[in-house]
Each structure stands twice: as structure tokens, then as C-alpha cells.
Amino acid sequence: MKLMVIGGGGREHAIIKKLRENPDVERIYALPGNGGIAADAECVPIGATDIDAIVQFALEHAIDYAVVAPDDPLVLGAVDRLEQAGIPAFGPHKAAAVIEGSKVFSKNLMKKYGIPTAQYEVFDTAADALRYLETAPLPTVIKADGLALGKGVMIAHTRDDAYGAVRAIMEDKQFGSSGDRIVIEEFLTGPEVSVLSFTDGTTVVPMVSSMDHKRALDGDRGLNTGGMGTVAPNPFYTPSVAQRCMDEIFLPTIRAMNAEGRPFKGCLYFGLMLTPDGPKVIEYNCRFGDPETQVVLPLLQTDLLTICRAVTDGTLADVDVRFRPDAAACVILASEGYPLKYEKGFEIAVPDDCEPQVYFAGVEQRDGRLVTSGGRVLGVTAVESDLKSAVASAYAMADRIRFQNKFCRRDIGARALSAQEK
Secondary structure (H helix, E strand, O other): OEEEEEEOOHHHHHHHHHHOOOOOOOEEEEEEOOOOHHHOOEEOOOOOOOHHHHHHHHHHOOOOEEEEOOHHHHHHOHHHHHHHOOOOEEOOOHHHHHHHHOHHHHHHHHHHHOOOEOOEEEEOOHHHHHHHHOOOOOOEEEEEOOOOOOOOEEEEOOHHHHHHHHHHHHHOOOOHHHHOOEEEEEOOOOOEEEEEEEEOOOOEEEOOOEEEOOEEEHHHEEEEOOOOEEEEOOOOOOHHHHHHHHHHHHHHHHHHHHHOOOOOOEEEEEEEEEEOOEEEEEEEEOOOOOOOHHHHHHHEOOOHHHHHHHHHHOOHHHOOOOEOOOEEEEEEEEEOOOOOOOOOOOEOEOOOOOHHHEEEOOEEEEOOEEEEOOOEEEEEEEEEOOHHHHHHHHHHHHHHOEOOOEEOOOOOOHHHHHHHHO
16 A cells, blocks of 8 residues: 655654565655654645645545644645545545644633533634633633644733733734734643544544653743653542543544534544533644554553544454553654744754654754754654553653754653552
């Protein structure tokens, strides 16, 4: 089989490495991929949002199956266009991808169908939002409506911070047109849990739970990033919590989307907060998370391509999806200064024995060498029998990888390990 994976980051590298395990796969194309992915797939310089070129490439190269990984092409309708051209693809249709494409849509969906989430208000003008904030309880959460590379959420602890967030999103257009509308919502407290799930629109199969580390600096300080590391499983996500989430959140969400005429098929990501009042939805993503994928897929025992095709065909209930009873930890190595200003173009040295467990993101090839080309450069993942060992192994490998201006958090997994010890 000839496969095509849309995207060019660490998540896509993890997906490609897992797909390669299927003996029927003879070739994988990555559009656009990156310099590190080139070792595992044939990279093609077509952008992830160039839907016309993607479809044309798929037809010219007789692609048997496509995986659309990032949010942008999904929201633009890449899966719809590929299927119209006769190319089966993994991922939701445009009508369903709106669950991530618009936070206003997702919040209204949860309200309409009684899915637990934070209280919220929607605003179309900065003036109305600023007026509301004069008396709103603090802290509060301000979110851009549209896609913002995982950075369109600001937590304001003071009224001035809240005013500044609204002005940055709506007036300064920090996230472009994604900030034309905003959601201001109640600040929730409790452990955060990420649960990616396979779903064919009827059956929901949650993957191993994980814990992301969004802030740039140790101790959850600093700016929000696309994610500085992950661990799996998440110790706060107990079997009883998992059952409650299935009954109150996962299945009701799938049923709600069906009722709205927007059946969801693909990977639906549930960002949850385990509050004193029970689990609540912080956000939905319409695709595999990054870097959650880099710890979840290494634990997957069942063939990924088989699962993906069952999702597309609506036969997920017939697949026995299993995960290893181990633990995984991923440490992101970033360029110092990320997520703001950083230098790039530095050569990367990865020991040969680490290479199989490295997922490349912000890298390119230059004169046969890998060099940094982005903020999050790569992720290194370790799988061990317990979380403490996985974290130690991930850091041991991360410390052996070299490039100038290398930066990482040193406390990935600390909160999870502390919870295990209680």
C-alpha cells in the first residue's frame, strides 16, 4: 500500500513510524514532512493547507490511504476533498472538524446537550468583552474562537491582565481572524487530562490517557506553548473517572455531533479538567494531539493502519484495540526563546541508539545535515515498565542530543510522579 500523511511535525513523525510497522505498507509520503521525517518517509514540498495540490498528488501517485493529521487542513475540508476524489482518508469531515475550528461552536454544543464544561460568555466586540470583564470573577480564561496553534488561550489573574488579553486577541489581532470572536469562561481547577480517542461516529475507543505540560518553564510558569512534554498514562485518570467520562462526556459528544448532522470520524481529543464537581471539558481537538501522540502511539499494540481504516469504514467495533501496560514519557527539546523569538539553523547531533525514539518537528536538512528550523525542535520518548523509569530514560536520551541553544523543561512528569506517591 502507498500511504500519504499530511503534516510536518513531531506528531506526524510518530504517526508515520507507527504506520511503517504494517508489513503491507510499501511507501509513505509526508506532505510536507521535515528533514528528520525524511528518514522514515518520502517528503514532498506541498503545504498541509494546499488542498488542491494534495488531492492532485494523491491521484497522480495512486495513493491507497491518507491520514490528515493537523487541524488546519481538516477544518478546510481536506478529508472531504480527498474522498470526493476517491481517496479514503482518516480524519473528520469539515462539518465535524468545526468542533475544534470554533470554540464558540463547541461551547454551544456542550451547553445544548448538557455536556459538563465551564460557564462561559461569547463576545463579538472588544468593547462588550471589556465591559463584561469589569465585574467578571477572577481568575478568568479568554479564548480566541478559531485555530491558534494551541496558543489562543490566556488565563488572566488580574483585571488588567484580562483587559490586555482581550485587546491582544481582538484589537491587536495576535491570532489574526481567529480572534474576531472570543469566549470568556469560568476558571476551573483540578488536574488536567488529555484523552485521545478513535471513533467512527458510533463506537468510541479511548487511547491511553496522558498529561501535557503547556507552559514553557518549570513549575508551569511562563508562556503557553504547543506543549513541552507529556507522560502517559495520567495517574489522575482512574478507572472510575474513565467510566464517568465515557458516560457523561465521550459518548454524549458523539451523539450530539450526530444529532447536529455532523458525524465525527477520526481522532477526537478530549482536553479535560478533573474538578471538585467532576470531569469537565476544557477543549476538543479534531485530531491527534501534539505531543500527546508521541507517548500514546508508542504504547499502542494494535496495528494503527488497521484501526484507521476501520474508523473510515465504520467498523471500529470489530477491532480489538490494545495498549501496552507500560508508561511513556516525552521530553520536548526546543530552541531557547520559544515560544517568542529564537535563533535557528544550528546543527543537531542525535546518537544512533536514540534515533528510533526521536520524533522530529522543527528541523530541516541542509547540506546533508539536520539543523534547527523551528521553536519545538524534536521530542524524545522513552517507554518503560513504570513512569519513573520512563521519565529518567527520556531525560537521559535528551541530555545526549546536542544543538546550540537547546532548551527543555526539567520537570516533565513531576506532578504525575508526585500523584503516584500519594
